[in-house]
Amino acid sequence: MTPPSLPTDEAALIAAAQQGDRRAMDRVLRDQQPRIYAICRRIAGNEADALDATQDALLAVVRGLPGFDGRSRFSTWVYRVATNSCLDELRRRRRRPLVGLPEAPDGTPIEIADTGPAVGDTVTDRMVIDGALAELPEEFRAAVVLRDICQLDYAEIADVLDIPPGTVRSRIARGRAHLAAKITGNQTGAR
């Protein structure tokens, strides 16, 4: 017997997953995984930590979904879960030794799964971005990633990070100024 087809509407799918429908939950996780991983990859700065954070975020989605009450958009809720999982991963990373990360002979972390350039992207761009982001304080990094990668507006970022919109504005500006300085090599351009 063919199992009943899953709802195509996101709200219905989420409702089914909240009711414990395993297939619906599977679909929700697979739908959300790319955006979760994208956030984690940029915030965490390396593949291994991004994978750990993505796993944590998916688990947090499973555990938290029954409590999702729809007051915020589902995507915003997922961004919040993912961002906090990544920031927690960074905190854990600070506490643990770094010797376990596989490294190239020159000491730089080896990318495990980034096997080739994506469309509209270059390896150089990504190296520049990874390097610049790595030097950015976490709170600025998260704000910039949510804005420039996830394309959230300031109010949504404020909701995700649980900070005032004015702080979002400031963090994005400072983060972007830092990135601009790293990219252009101009350390004196800040206004």
Place this chain on the structure above:
Amino acid sequence: MPAEPLPLTDEDLSAIIDGEADDATLERFRADEAAGQRIRELQRASDLLHRATVTPLPAATVDRLVAVALAELDGTDAAPAGTDDDGPADRGRPAEGANVVPLAPPARSGRGRGAPPALLVAAVVVLFAAVGLGLVWSGTRQGGSDTAAPRTTEANERVGEVGDAAPSHEAPMHAPNAVLTTTPIIDLGTFDDLVDIRSALAGEFPVADAADAPNEKPTRKAVNRCAGQVLGAMKGENLVSPPTHVGIAEVDGEARMVFEFTKVDDDYDALVSIVAPADCDVESTFVK
């Protein structure tokens, strides 16, 4: 004379890029010729980040991530009501023990977290019994110089039951950091890569049974040496010696030793190190 308008800040310019600036700021921008260069720099940074897309994960990795998360679903059903409310969403704290979902078959995971595995307890009991027997035996013999050697030999023979331990007096000579492990060495199987084995060991460490006995065991001396070197490398982590679990695995065609240590404090539950046996180099470490 009207006051000179303040120059636009990065915050103003960034808000303009994002379409979040108010009309007054936009008006000032139009009048500020010097701001053009700066906004282009900020715009370029924004564009570069936007364009630097993330390569999607391989399907197999996604399958594994989702499978681990779904495995939690059963546990979630059994969790007390209300634990899900707001927790992960509001603070997104990775749910407690998020990366410690049991991956081992249920039959193997009947013990509680942090409880020593039965075989570990048995090994420790055997060791103490050996030492105790040695003491009793030595007490029945005359002459102190005669008692030391048999006691050491006896203890090493006992250790040798789970491997070919080096005599304890040799270890410091050849491996100053070596520790004395009596933990059974478990065959963890074959893995494609370090990510694969990390995922598999995120849950409870497999428990030994007859089927897990590796065909080609590393020498106990090698295990002790590598365990000691890992402990040395992790100095400052306050790990408990010896490791609570020891395993061997084949990762990407190469043999690896795996050690799981508990921690003196409670920053995390356990630290797992994957080590190249030839030189005891730590290749991957993660906590859970």
